[in-house]
Amino acid sequence: MKKIICLFILSLILLTSCSKKEVISSYDKIIERDVLIVGVKTDSKPFGFINPKTGQNEGFDIDIAKSAALEILGNERKIQFVPVNPNTRIEAVTSGEVDMVIATMSITPQREYFVDFSQPYYIAGQSAIVKKDSSINTFADLKHKTTIVVLGSTAEENLRRIIPTAKIIGYTNYKDAFQALKEGKADALSTDNAILTGFILDNKGYRILKNKISREPYAIAIKRDDNNEKLKKTLDMLITRMNRDGSMTDLKKKWHLI
């Protein structure tokens, strides 16, 4: 009988200590690790790409990530980049592989179901790129043509909804998608104008359609659950300050986005 009472008391103690255990916040997790882990693009110039000369991650999103590391850890070099693409970036956040994704990622109601977003830091719009001598001039001209998209991007979803008769070919990343366009596997490639502009900088012989079919607010995605308020607030305040003190405009100029 004594044994049973002892066991009962022991399990009570264990239960109370477990329930008192505090869930560590997303912010404190980063502080404890002393490194910020960020999911970024490596093929979306000028937002996230690898400088071929240095092998380093560079771009507008990379600079935002460095500002976040400086804000949270006081050092922009305390950062680790993990390559993501439109198909993997949500899972990278929800699984905890990365602390945040800064990767030309638009806020959408479907994505808000899985992750939380900071306030937007850049507004893009969906367009399409075609060969300079193409007969395609508007999205309506894509009706019976073949268009390349990257799977999991808003471009894929928007195109299927707005031009349901367009034939769509999907790739998992922008490097392969642009390569397929170059090889003539399709008539157009559709994604955000800002990414297409980067492509045109390095590849002559292409043009971007003038009309846009969507508004794409880029934001930082973080894990939804446990105590993320402090992290979200810090990121929102950082973006507000960068907008106010002119550093966001400077960054846009640096990457030829204005």
Ligand code: GLU
């Ligand atoms: N901004 C769009 C999106 O979040 C397209 C760019 C991209 O694929 O990263 O899906």
